[in-house]
Every structure is written in C-alpha cells, then in structure tokens.
Amino acid sequence: MPKSVVDQFLNYLRYERNRSEQTVGRYEISLRDFEAYFQSLDSGLDWASVDADVIRGWMESLMDRGNIASTVNTGLSALRSFYRFALARNLVSHDPAHSLTGPKKRKPLPQFMREDEMDRLLDQEEWGDNFLDVRARTILILLYDAGLRRGELTGLNDVDVDFAAGQLKVTGKRNKQRIVPFGEELAEQLHHYMEVRDAEVERSDDALFVEKDGSRMTGLQVYYVVRKNLSKVTTMKKRSPHVLRHSFATAMLNHDAGLESVQKLLGHESLETTQIYTHTTFEQLRRVYKDAHPRG
Secondary structure, three states: OOHHHHHHHHHHHHHHHOHHHHHHHHHHHHHHHHHHHHHHHHHOOOOOOOOOOOOHHHHHHHHHHHHHHHHHHHHHHHHHHHHHHHOOOOOOOOOOOOOOOOOOOOOOOOOOOOHHHHHHOOOOOOOOHHHHHHHHHHHHHHHHHHOHHHHHHOOEEEEHHEEEOOOEEEOHHHHOEEEEOOOOHHHHHHHHHHHHHHOOOOOOEOOOEEOOOOOOOOOOOOOOOOOHOOOOOOOOOOHHHHHHHHHHHHHHHHHOOOOOHHHHHOOOOOOHHHHHHHHHHHHHHHHHHHHOOOOO
C-alpha cells in the first residue's frame, strides 16, 4: 500500500532533514488534526484541493478549543512545511498556507511591585548607613521614583543631577536624552548617598553610581543589588530593575497621571508601548471588583 502524502512528509523530516522525533511528533499531530478537520467539512476535500479559507477555519477551530496562539502557530508552521514539500514534489498544484499569518502571541502583562511592598522595603529599619546599604537604597528609590532603565541608571554622572531644578538628565536608547523630574525624598537620598560615597570611595571617573573600587557600576551589578533587595518583600520570580520601571509606570497611572505624561517620563517613542500599563491597572480593577462585589 503506497504511503500517504503525510507519511511521505514525516519520513522526509526524519531521514532527510534529521528533525527530532519531538518535532516530527508535533507536526504529525497538527497535520492529522487538520486532515480530520477538512474531511469533516467535506469528504471530497483532500490535501490538493483545500484552500486558504479552510486553513483559516481550522485555525479558528483550534482557538475555539482553547489552544493558545503559539500552538496555533506551530500548526500553521507544520502546514507551511508540508505544502513546500508537497509542491516541490508535484504532489499538489498550489500552496494555500503560503500567505497566511497566525495569531499574535499575547504579550504577558508587565510585573510590578505593589505600593505597600515598596513602602515596606524602602522604609524598613534594617537599612544601615554604610556605603553599600546607602547605595542600594538610593538605587531602589531612583528606579522606583524615576522609572529609569538599568542602562540609564548606570550611565548617570554627577553632572546629570540638577538639585536646584529637581531633575535628572537621562540618556536613553539610541542616545536620546530626556529630562525626568524628582521629588524631595529622592533629592535627600541622593545627597546622602553622594556624601557617603565621597567619604568612603575614591572615584576613577564621574559616574554617579560606583563600586567600592571607584569604578562605574555595571548593569549586572545593579541587577544583583535590586534582585537581592526585592527578595525581602516579594516572592515574584522576576525581580529585576525593569520591574521597578514597571512599578513606576503603574503607580503613576493608578494616581491619575496622564498616559502621554507617563510616555514622556519613560522615554517611550510610541504611546502604544505605554498603553500596556493601562492593562495592568485594569487587571488591578478586575481583582478589586471580584473581591468586593457580592456577585463578582
């Protein structure tokens, strides 16, 4: 009995392309599922006669069955590979999957620290007055109060801090500069940090944040400082400096800051990038509703 076109393709993957059994298995599941789908529509349909609309219908059926976007895209990838194979061997006359695009993967909502967690961390009595403790608390307050990226923080020099105007000159992506205001708490903390730093460390350049040997802090060193301290108040898996940037944006929107203002403060080129934080705040509202409403 001659092998079906699907079996020919699977053998091609195994023996000519040397694909893993895991990949072959995933592709087979998708192809068998699609075959069962189009045969349920019309017993006269076969691999050579299905069109793009049939494939779209199948993808919709996958979503209706609760499959996530990545699973649907894997199925579409299997069909594309199959039809390239079949077309090259004259087993079909056209490729109905060629021009189709799969569903966009849903981006995870940004993780952020709750305001009470940050208050508990920053106001704890355990903070010492030595250089490392003062530097760590200053980094945390700066990231949370100004929403900086890790690289923007390590790039700061003393001259970028304007205490008189209460603002930072920040150099962001592609060397674009922006001005970020800061309040009294951060001003006091920066003053204190710079006093302790200058008393204990001999700097080798003009960097605002330095190591004990005077060299500029690296992004990795900042990451370790943040991760270590966030671990004191949260069990979230992600505990990076970017979490504090997310926390800044979420807190601003929760306290009625305008979306365009937050966009400028974060240095986002597109408002769409900033809008993801509105989804975060909506999720907070959803949880409040479910907890508070008697029929929530």
